[in-house]
Amino acid sequence: MPAPPSPLADDRLTDALAARLRTHDWATLDLPPDTALLVAAREEAITHAASGRLQPAATGRAGDRRHAGLRGDATLWLDDPACGAAARALLAGLDQLRVELNRRLLLGLDEVEAHFAHYPVGASYARHRDRFRSDDARVLSLVVYLNPDWPGDAGGALRLHLPEGPQDIAPRQGTLAVFLSDGIEHEVRPATRPRFSVAAWFRQRPRAG
Numbered sequence: 001m002p003a004p005p006s007p008l009a010d011d012r013l014t015d016a017l018a019a020r021l022r023t024h025d026w027a028t029l030d031l032p033p034d035t036a037l038l039v040a041a042r043e044e045a046i047t048h049a050a051s052g053r054l055q056p057a058a059t060g061r062a063g064d065r066r067h068a069g070l071r072g073d074a075t076l077w078l079d080d081p082a083c084g085a086a087a088r089a090l091l092a093g094l095d096q097l098r099v100e101l102n103r104r105l106l107l108g109l110d111e112v113e114a115h116f117a118h119y120p121v122g123a124s125y126a127r128h129r130d131r132f133r134s135d136d137a138r139v140l141s142l143v144v145y146l147n148p149d150w151p152g153d154a155g156g157a158l159r160l161h162l163p164e165g166p167q168d169i170a171p172r173q174g175t176l177a178v179f180l181s182d183g184i185e186h187e188v189r190p191a192t193r194p195r196f197s198v199a200a201w202f203r204q205r206p207r208a209g
C-alpha cells in the first residue's frame with residue numbers, strides 16, 4: 001500500500017522549496033510545530049535516546065572515523081529495524097519529497113537516507129561539508145528539527161557559512177533547513193538543552209571515476 005500523503009511532500013511546500021532552490025543554495029521552511037508526524041517523530045527520537053539505541057555518530061554505519069572529535073551527536077538511521085512507525089512515515093515522506101523535487105528541479109535524486117540525531121547539552125558539530133571527497137552521492141541536505149519551545153538564548157543553531165556571512169537557523173520544532181550538500185559549509189553550535197532532529201540526504205547515483 002502506498003504511504004499516505006506526507007506533510008513533507010505537500011504541493012505548496014514543495015513548490016515553495018523548488019522555487020527558492022532555483023535561485024539559492026539554501027532554504028528554510030516552516031511546518032506547524034504540532035504537525036502529527038513531527039510530534040510522533042520527537043516522541044520516537046526521545047524514546048530511542050532514553051533506551052540507548054542512538055550510537056555516537058563517529059561509529060555509525062559509514063564507519064566514518066574522520067568525524068571522531070568533530071561531532072558530539074548520537075544517531076540512529078531511520079531504516080534501522082529498531083525504528084518505529086514515525087521513522088517509517090518520515091522516511092516515506094522524505095522519499096515522496098524526493099520524487100516531487102525531481103519533478104520540479106530535475107536533480108536526478110535517486111534515494112534518501114536519514115537519521116535521528118540527539119545532541120546532548122553542550123555537544124556540537126564542527127564546521128564541515130556533507131559531501132565527502134571520496135563520495136559525491138549527496139546532493140541535497142535537509143534537517144527537520146524536533147524541539148518545541150526552543151528559547152532564543154538556548155544556542156544550538158545550525159550555522160550556514162554563506163558568502164555574505166554566517167546565517168543561523170534555530171532548531172525549533174517545525175523548521176526545516178535545506179541546503180546543497182556540496183556547496184555550503186555549516187556547523188552545529190552547542191546548546192543549553194538537548195537537541196533532537198532528523199538529518200536527511202538526497203543522493204544521486206555515485207558517478208564513476
Ligand code: OGA
Pocket residue numbers: 117125130143157158186187188197199
Ligand atoms: C549533519 C549536520 C545539522 C543540524 O548531521 O551533517 O550538519 O542542524 N546537521 O543538525
Ligand code: MN
Pocket residue numbers: 128129130186
Ligand atoms: Mn552536516
